[in-house]
Amino acid sequence: MTPQPARAFARRDRRISPVFVAIVAVLAASGWALWQDRGPGTGLTVFLFVTAAWVVSLCLHEYAHARTALHSGDISVEARGYLTLNPLKYTHALLSIVLPLLFLIAGGIGLPGGAVFIERGRISGRIRHSLISAAGPLTNVLLAVALSAPFWLDRMAGAPTAFRCALAFLVLLQVTAAILNFLPVPGLDGYGVIEPWLKPRTRRQLEQYAGLGLLAVFGLLWVPEINDAFFDAVDALLRGLGISEAETYIGRELYRFWDGDDGLPAG
Template structure:
């Protein structure tokens, strides 16, 4: 029985990509809050790209085994912001959008290498290794970006929705936060619930992915786009 959602031999690539994705995500929260005037995360040593400051090892193990996980939450005191609601939204959004940026960076690398004709020999062992690492980098950062948009505590999407909600609604929502983890597990592990709730959100990945490819096609020339997409399909570079 396979307890992992990926080939076991790919574990080093998975762990490395996760460390980078989680670290940049939490750093983005901490750095943005610090720039907006809240030094709480800075004083806690979280404005750093050192993975040890951000990684929750249990959350990392869950992500490796089950396909979802978490890092240490960044402490933020919104009362220190000059414009608490707006700046809180931007601090929260900085995390998932940092993962979107990482996904775009790896697509840029893919595109540049394909445009240069470097990645056309799939039989080369070194290139195959590079493809594998970049594939997981792309997949994990896309998943973290979309997954964190789910409006369920303690995910970033919930914190953003909470900031837009009136105080009366926010107080009502807080009553259910203690049950959020159990609701989260139901949504992840019960297929009908997952399809009805999380599924539609993940449909965003295709237009986002295509939009990035169109932008790269503008930068590198549209002639690369078709061959690039075909190569992604050939190498099973699905964003899932």
Template structure:
């Protein structure tokens, strides 16, 4: 047990909650990409069975493991052929943004439900302390992790959604230069993963911003209720 605690970036007793939250977050994120791509005229994801909320279709074991160990990871990317869009660049931005925005909306919704449970006294009416603790851990993780995934995926580094958004927004003459940069993306992530000082100045600030968003919305909802 001590060995696992040292490896994982999350407390071992909270691991089941993290896994449940991440499966939901990644599934909805990738489904959103696939859904909007299909609605905009690209059948690629549909033909591969990706327009679904079945987690098994979107699950990437290595990505989940790295997220738990290193603080960031991924699901199986949704294939998108922008040539099938009527307005490839505009619709490409929407499809890319759909994933992170789905995490944002889930975070806000989860935080609202948690605030509602607190303000209505539902939590205090439950006599089983372990059940109350489980509910609290789940909703706190659900809000904070979805806010983190929202922010993290907007980083303009390949293969993250933020990079795809920038790629569709910049003039065509810059796209070739950006694509040359893609080959270095794996090395950049490995450096962030294994060099503590880089993690301290990249992943940690994103977590802090996610905490800030979570507590901001929690305070707003509790004040309104």
């Protein structure tokens, strides 16, 4: 029988963090304001809505890693607070929150970074290691499908333009996050999926580049030809989800309200 103190600690280590609840509250309030076409300014409201939703998705991304690790044998993730959805508990706040937000603000790109520390020695089996790495970007795939459902189910008729375009932009972020994270580049989840299947010598050679993979990918996206090809592919996927390029463009422009253009069509 489990001692009472141990059960109490387990409940505390899985309790949803007030920090996460506060972020969800900002998301709900800004989303309601957009739907009602109210708020201090459309661009600022879109900024709050998309940023809060993006941080929530980052938390869910990392939660998926931690939860899969827990069921694979690493019980340490519970004690570290990873199951509370608290972004302040992540190992690298810079990689987890700061850099993804900078990528979002600077280029409109969704790219979660590695955050939770998994004790891989507690886990046996290459498939389990691959699933732990895949769990994060698969969460972004599920979010992209769920958030785009009103579009591909034709349920957005009558929705305020700002809300519709902000939601479209948010879907774009989930799609870019899923694609980029599945790249087999050291430091990204895609590499974590294939790493258990590589030879030990190859893994040792690639480990030294783990800290540079994320920055290298972001740097390549600043190359115009690569950026155009990447977003052409993203736009094609979004069209399949019922979202137009115009909607994501307006959503991005509304989000970047400091540029002085509200992004909404005249008329």
